[in-house]
Structure formats: C-alpha cells, structure tokens
Amino acid sequence: MSSMRQASIAARTAVNSLHAVSVICQDLIPLDQPMTDEQRLQRAKLIHSVLLARKRMLLLRDRAEALAGALRRFRDRREAIARRA
Secondary structure: OHHHHHHHHHHHHHHHHHHHHHHHHOOOOOOOOOOOHHHHHHHHHHHHHHHHHHHHHHHHHHHHHHHHHHHHHHHHHHHHHHHHO
C-alpha cells in the first residue's frame, strides 16, 4: 500500500511541476532578444527541470504499465488456481 501511495505522491509532484513550468514559460524572454547571464542560467535551470520532470513522468508511466501487467498475471493465475480447485 505504501508503494502505491509513494507512486501517487510522485505522480502528483511531477504533474504539479509541469503546471508550474507552463506558467513560468509564459514569462520567458524570446530567444531572439539579448539576455543577461542570470537570465540564461535561469532558462537553463528551467530546461533542466522540464527534462527531469519528463523523465520522471516516463518512469512513472513505465512503472504503472509494469504494475498493471503484474496485476493481470496475478489475476490470471488466481483464476487458473480457482478453476483447478
């Protein structure tokens, strides 16, 4: 049960970070305008955060698919055992 709770918390965190990124992206300076070093650093950090959030979302998706497959196999096995009994 705790792993399900942890997965739910991780998914919520990833989604919240993506929502925050969409709000931040609205205020970005266009690439054709000059930027200070600080602005470039902030943009690089934002890009890193987005890529990290995407990676986490993909990991969560893969984990969810693996868990769904395990649950399907468990139910199939349980049905097979019930039929033999």
